[in-house]
Amino acid sequence: xxxxxxxxxxxxxxxxxxxxxxxxxxxxxxxxxxxxxxxxxxxxxxxxxxxxxxxxxxxxxxxxxxxxxxxxxxxxxxxxxxxxxxxxxxxxxxxxxxxxxxxxxxxxxxxxxxxxxxxxxxxxxxxxxxxxxxxxxxxxxxxxxxxxxxxxxxxxxxxxxxxxxxxxxxxxxxxxxxxxxxxxxxxxxxxxxxxxxxxxxxxxxxxxxxxxxxxxxxxxxxxxxxxxxxxxxxxxxxxxxxxxxxxxxxxxxxxxxxxxxxxxxxxxxxxxxxxxxxxxxxxxxxxxxxxxxxxxxxxxxxxxxxxxxxxxxxxxxxxxxxxxxxxxxxxxxxxxxxxxxxxxxxxxxxxxxxxxxxxxxxxxxxxxxxxxxxxxxxxxxxxxxxxxxxxxx
Numbered sequence: 001x002x003x004x005x006x007x008x009x010x011x012x013x014x015x016x017x018x019x020x021x022x023x024x025x026x027x028x029x030x031x032x033x034x035x036x037x038x039x040x041x042x043x044x045x046x047x048x049x050x051x052x053x054x055x056x057x058x059x060x061x062x063x064x065x066x067x068x069x070x071x072x073x074x075x076x077x078x079x080x081x082x083x084x085x086x087x088x089x090x091x092x093x094x095x096x097x098x099x100x101x102x103x104x105x106x107x108x109x110x111x112x113x114x115x116x117x118x119x120x121x122x123x124x125x126x127x128x129x130x131x132x133x134x135x136x137x138x139x140x141x142x143x144x145x146x147x148x149x150x151x152x153x154x155x156x157x158x159x160x161x162x163x164x165x166x167x168x169x170x171x172x173x174x175x176x177x178x179x180x181x182x183x184x185x186x187x188x189x190x191x192x193x194x195x196x197x198x199x200x201x202x203x204x205x206x207x208x209x210x211x212x213x214x215x216x217x218x219x220x221x222x223x224x225x226x227x228x229x230x231x232x233x234x235x236x237x238x239x240x241x242x243x244x245x246x247x248x249x250x251x252x253x254x255x256x257x258x259x260x261x262x263x264x265x266x267x268x269x270x271x272x273x274x275x276x277x278x279x280x281x282x283x284x285x286x287x288x289x290x291x292x293x294x295x296x297x298x299x300x301x302x303x304x305x306x307x308x309x310x311x312x313x314x315x316x317x318x319x320x321x322x323x324x325x326x327x328x329x330x331x332x333x334x335x336x337x338x339x340x341x342x343x344x345x346x347x348x349x350x351x352x353x354x355x356x357x358x359x360x361x362x363x364x365x366x367x368x369x370x371x372x373x374x375x376x377x378x379x380x381x382x383x384x385x386x387x388x389x390x391x392x393x
Contacts, residue, residue: 009074016053016078023047023084030085034255034361038209040164041085045119048086054093055117057307062101062109063117069307073249073300080253087161092116092123095244096169099188103229103237108190112167124165126156126191126215127238133158133370134377136171137182137235141217143172143189145224150174150189152197152220158371162200162213168193169241175232186235188228195220207363208346239314245372246317247303251324252296255331258361259293261354262286262335276338285334292330296323315386318378325368325375332358332365 005013023044024031030041048054057072058064079086097116100109115121132138141154152172162168168191175185191198197220203212229237266276266286276282299320306313313320335358336343346363347356369375383389 013074016075020082032083034257034357035364036087039085040087042088044085045088049119054089063113069304073304076249081256088122089119095241096123098244099241107225121167122165123167123169124159124162126168126170128158130157134374139171141172143174148224149221152217154217156215159213159215160211162215165193171234171238183235184232187231188234188237190226191222243312243317246321249300251321255328255361257357258331258335292327296327299323315382318381322375322378329365329368332361336362
């Protein structure tokens with residue numbers, strides 16, 4: 001089996017690197033966040049759009065470049081390597097656009113695909129609720145038909161980017177028949193986040209970052225033309241959406257700076273006259289981390305290959321995300337353990353190692369195995385869809 005990239009793909013990687021060097025020279029302050037929600041620059045997203053790299057893997061008939069998902073992973077790997085500020089367009093490019101291409105009406109495709117491609121509209125995902133995180137079928141937000149509109153009421157939480165996104169991609173209950181399966185009771189709807197009745201409240205996490213939000217909907221009127229796909233088919237549509245999310249490079253690469261900082265630390269920090277890297281236990285720990293990183297990276301490329309073959313990676317994407325999130329949580333733990341107290345100091349502290357990036361990652365790490373589906377839920381997906389375990393007899 002040959003895992004080498006083609007010559008054209010290698011050239012594309014070099015093109016992305018050259019682009020990023022030029023952009024870093026212009027706006028270095030926008031680079032460096034270890035969490036996607038903090039990496040925001042609409043100007044940078046505009047430059048990515050001018051290169052034609054938003055919608056890179058979308059079909060040409062929908063405005064994309066028609067390249068493969070492998071090419072997209074190459075681009076993202078380089079962008080995450082330098083912590084490029086891609087948050088403005090990222091979610092729309094990753095799963096909203098493909099969702100519209102798969103399920104959206106002609107009207108929605110005309111309305112939103114060009115805006116996404118041109119970095120003229122940012123999207124947030126309105127999925128999780130106080131009583132419905134990984135179990136999205138427990139959502140309570142309702143969208144009741146009234147003439148040509150849906151009237152939406154409810155609450156969403158953990159909404160990344162809700163404070164700057166122009167649009168929200170929502171899952172809401174539209175069928176209230178108690179005899180109908182809850183999996184046939186939801187629809188996907190696009191919501192203008194400036195619509196009257198939408199209230200956004202910040203959630204400040206223990207890092208001190210405003211990445212997440214609570215979003216409240218009080219009699220919000222949305223035209224029926226903003227229904228995505230079939231009414232009451234939203235839960236199944238969103239499962240496909242989540243496969244695109246879980247197929248991505250972000251879970252592995254958003255802490256790349258921490259990995260590089262850890263390697264530098266064990267090479268340059270001395271104990272008893274010897275670099276820490278000479279300690280057999282430390283060397284073994286770092287080697288195991290590197291093996292896990294390379295395995296996870298290879299699996300991400302494998303999932304991209306499946307997408308390029310036209311397959312929906314229903315359980316492979318869950319496997320990839322599980323591997324990647326467990327790696328990044330372990331990375332933060334190992335880094336702070338080896339660096340000791342200076343390693344947990346936050347950005348701004350004069351004694352912080354590596355600008356506080358390790359301590360910041362450690363405080364983010366509890367969310368790594370939760371967001372986008374908990375590890376426990378992902379293991380169930382692997383067991384049921386991949387191993388065919390636990391099915392109905």
